[in-house]
Amino acid sequence: MPSISPADxxxxxxxxxxxxxxxxxxxxxxxxxxxxSTLIRQIAQHAHSEVIGMQPEGNWITRAPxxxxxxxxxxxxxxxxxxxxxxxxxxxTLGVTRDDLVHLLHTGRQKYSSIFNYPTLSWADxxxxxxxxxxAAITNQVMLTRCSYGPYSRAMVRICKEESFHQRQGYxxxxxxTRGTPAQREMAQDALDRWWWPSLMMFGPEDSDSTHSExxxxxxxxxxxxxxxxxxFVDMTVPQAxxxxxxxxxxxxxxxxxxxxxxxxxxxxxxxxxxxxxxxPMNRERIxxxxxxxxxxxxxxxxxxxxxxxxxxx
Amino acid sequence: xxxxxxxxEGDDTVAFEGQGDTPMWEVFIRxxxxxxxxxxxxxxxxxxxxxxxxxxxVYTRRREGVSIWVVPSSSIHAFDPDDAESFIEANEKxxxxxxxxxxxxxxxxx
Numbered sequence: 146m147p148s149i150s151p152a153d154x155x156x157x158x159x160x161x162x163x164x165x166x167x168x169x170x171x172x173x174x175x176x177x178x179x180x181x182s183t184l185i186r187q188i189a190q191h192a193h194s195e196v197i198g199m200q201p202e203g204n205w206i207t208r209a210p211x212x213x214x215x216x217x218x219x220x221x222x223x224x225x226x227x228x229x230x231x232x233x234x235x236x237x238t239l240g241v242t243r244d245d246l247v248h249l250l251h252t253g254r255q256k257y258s259s260i261f262n263y264p265t266l267s268w269a270d271x272x273x274x275x276x277x278x279x280x281a282a283i284t285n286q287v288m289l290t291r292c293s294y295g296p297y298s299r300a301m302v303r304i305c306k307e308e309s310f311h312q313r314q315g316y317x318x319x320x321x322x323t324r325g326t327p328a329q330r331e332m333a334q335d336a337l338d339r340w341w342w343p344s345l346m347m348f349g350p351e352d353s354d355s356t357h358s359e360x361x362x363x364x365x366x367x368x369x370x371x372x373x374x375x376x377x378f379v380d381m382t383v384p385q386a387x388x389x390x391x392x393x394x395x396x397x398x399x400x401x402x403x404x405x406x407x408x409x410x411x412x413x414x415x416x417x418x419x420x421x422x423x424x425x426p427m428n429r430e431r432i433x434x435x436x437x438x439x440x441x442x443x444x445x446x447x448x449x450x451x452x453x454x455x456x457x458x459x
Numbered sequence: 460x461x462x463x464x465x466x467x468e469g470d471d472t473v474a475f476e477g478q479g480d481t482p483m484w485e486v487f488i489r490x491x492x493x494x495x496x497x498x499x500x501x502x503x504x505x506x507x508x509x510x511x512x513x514x515x516x517v518y519t520r521r522r523e524g525v526s527i528w529v530v531p532s533s534s535i536h537a538f539d540p541d542d543a544e545s546f547i548e549a550n551e552k553x554x555x556x557x558x559x560x561x562x563x564x565x566x567x568x569x
Contacts, residue, residue, distance in 0.1 A: 220520075227520060234501045237483070243477075296500075440476075454505075
């Protein structure tokens, strides 16, 4: 048992001792306002990403090449909705309402992962997204299972169990295409060319430019730095691309035997910030679609409430 | 505990109809026969029947359970964390634990 002071020490000390002892912080515990607001911002952004993330893939459900692929894609998109709900549920334990968060998303004051502001132009993008985007998400989320906030950490455990299917089905699509006709191989390479760099950007700015990182690391909300996570992802993914016989679109990519890691070329951070600030290829369309879906389906929520109220009356 | 939503100029002009009236439910799942129901998370639903259906869709897509309970979140009454010292008092009574007693090895397992 780690030694934790009795309750008569100050709440701040107790909080810090719990963090130092690798114990989880639970909703009813005292926590610094900065810890609470950082978690609300991060969990909300994560939840929004899952929900907006349904759009690029939903785009291909009706055009999936077989019934098997269609059933798989629908199950994956349904999982993303579920992941969004686990995360909103975790955020609500911090004293924020679902309505607040949805409203902040719809009015552009909370963001979602920029990766979903790129368009899905071909079926191969379903492969590249599962393999690369979900692969990058898993790298980040495995770290977050060790996050100091209990409800967030538990949501991550649940999500990570399901993400593995997402990545494997994507890689399987890439395998099928690369073993197919020359046109199919070309389609797979084109998808890798377009999704590689945005996937590396998913880990966020370089450590030297990351504004929230240091405090989040101290609070054990974040356990591994952006650059280290990105390196993990590159090291894991390059051999998988080799196996597919595809070329990673980075002429500077090379194995560095001294470091025991791959070196990669410079990331175009101007592109990253352009997309973050709202001028990516799909930013406006994604939010417009989300708001329209919310508004068009208001009658369903209202009908369900009216039905429940009607049954309460004798 | 309330979190104040950052305000933005012109905010009041943005129409937003939320789910404000939709109650929150805590979800408990029995993973398999022989185990207790365990808390897995929460969700919003207008009534208990819909809450159970939503819980099935959100929390048991891969046969994670054989039984679901939903409880209105407002019905959960919790221990005050400021009373944590009462747990510490309990810790001061080591004679309640079997390991407190020394039994000679020759006696064997007890």
